Amino acid sequence: MKNTQVTTNEPLNETACKLNQNKLSDKKKLTCTKLPQPGTSQGNCPLDGAMVSVAAITDVAHLIHGAVACTHNPWATHGSLSSGSQLYKTAFTTDFGENNVIFGGEKKLYKAILDVAQRYKPAAIFVYATCITALIGDDINSVCKLAAQKINIPVIYVNSPGFLGSKNLGNHIGNETLLKYVIGTAEPEFTTPFDINIVGEYNVAGDLWNVLPLFNKLGIRVLSKITGDARYQEICYAHRAKLNVVICSNVVLPMAQTMKELYGIPYIEESFFGIENLNHCLRNIAATLGDKYLQQRTERLIAKENAALNIALAPYRARLKGKRIILCTGGVKIWSIILAAKDLGMEVIATTNAKTTEEEKAKIKQYLGQDGIVLHEATPQALLQVLKETKADVLISGTGSKYTALKAQIPFLDVNHERHHAYAGYIGLLELARELYEALYSPVWEQVTKPAPWDEKISYFV
Structure with missing residues (x-):
């Protein structure tokens, strides 16, 4: 052994x-x-x-x-x-x-x-x-x-x-x-020039299901999903794909690099969160696969999906514009959600940089801008301090920070593994906007920020 x-x-x-x-x-x-x-x-x-x-x-x-x-x-x-x-x-x-x-x-x-x-x-x-x-x-x-x-x-x-x-x-x-x-232990029944693997996507809350229809419309076959909603057999023949699309680069980039060395499969690092990210992802896949007709189909699909999404997002953007976010998550979700927030007219003013590669840290600093705050630790004390100093409107994090948000009396949205809503893809951005709107404009926040009855000054004299 x-x-x-x-x-x-x-x-x-x-x-x-x-x-x-x-x-x-x-x-x-x-x-x-x-x-x-x-x-x-x-x-x-x-x-x-x-x-x-x-x-x-x-x-x-x-x-x-x-x-x-x-x-x-x-x-x-x-x-x-x-x-x-x-x-x-x-x-x-x-x-x-x-x-x-x-x-x-x-x-x-x-x-x-x-x-x-x-x-x-x-x-x-x-x-x-x-x-x-x-x-x-x-x-x-x-x-x-x-x-x-x-x-x-x-x-x-x-x-x-x-x-x-x-x-x-x-x-x-x-x-x-x-x-x-597992990988390389079986062969698919057939292959196509447009076979790809999606690597590092785990179909949390059904994220992957928001994206797969887009690939179907383009004629791109997802040969293997590693590993969200995957079957054992499809992992076995992942080595026959023409391209690896890496989603969670911090933990699966070495895997993609090894597959490139062993099987000659190129890889690209992408994100499914937000309009700009998804548009770039689809274009990059089409360009890497190298088919001009696929690239033309991709541009038509992007134009159609973006036009429909902008109409659906309009009422939410009107209410979310200018709202300020503190983001406490990890990996690819950090810079992805920063861009997704910009798509909604919101601003991420502070974030952590946990579980990120050096390239992702550079992206985070670039997308945050000069005034953005990068937290190197996400303890409740640090989050409460930055929430107090920045007067942010909402905390986006995992469930471990929800009690911190309650202490700060601000809205909270879960984006980690425990969530029940899919935020990937064009449909996912609409769902994210809906959830943020419901969190920010819930009547509970007006109630909890009022002074308690026993703290109010009562006048006994007319």
Whole structure:
């Protein structure tokens, strides 16, 4: 069994990975590689990160080899949706107990794999290591290989125990697992000159479904979705695409770079949020595929969609114009939402720069302008301070910051994995405008900003 530290370092040595320690002259330990520190808040762990990258594959069983508590976060907080199989929504675990810690859990894992295969008939089974099973030395990889021979379906080991580091590291490990054991293991029935992969889009709240119809209208086939609303088989033949469209560049750019080196697939970094971003994305895909008729169809589609969207957005733009936003999210969503806000006539006045590449940080500074504020930490204290100083109108963040918004008595909008509304595509921008309007003009804010009755000055004299 390969040494865990060697396995951990592999995804960090990718050519395109900004976390590659060989590139850092000062040997600074970046977030992805920092080991957990006792007594400090670390955020989500590598197990959660790996499941973000892998667990959106809908027709496979995801089995966590560890305590039942480890199943909560991956399944309870990720809003990836499926148009078909719902098997990925079932939480499988070996439910590790004290006896398993003492005597080992390899036999229990083997039986669990066979039971899941018999009862649910998955296309494949992904088995995830956790802190407990990694620490006691269970040979999970060997068990997976033995079980795969017995049940005759792929059983794939994901080596992502929580003590390795951060959620970002787990993302890299999950992607590396797909590259090693899934991509390139099957062939599609046929290929076309316009086959693309969408990489790093997880169909949160149905984002992907807002974009796929656009590709269908253009005659572009999405060969593989990695991994939102994906089936196992389509991931297997992702290596036959003509282009990788990278959406979440911070965690999947190394994957796209590796596919370019192994299979010669070029890649482009794009976003589906906002009019300007989506227009650029469609044009760039058409230009990269190199067909002039496709480019002509793309221009006609963009003109038609933009005209219809501008009409639908007009009443919202009138009410949202000039409203000021503080944005607290991560990765590609930061600069994407800055541009989407401009499409609505709004202004992002402050944002974090978490989980971003150096190129994305440059984009954020450019789009914010000279007066924009970049927060290097998003603690409640820091957010409350900047909310007070800037007198912003709305906080756009994940659910972890909603109580901060309530303390500041300002509207809040969730844009992370837990949300229930799709904001990608042209339709998604209209939905974003509608949600922002409802948040900003809810009558509750007029009520909560009034003084309490017992704080009002009451005159007892006429």
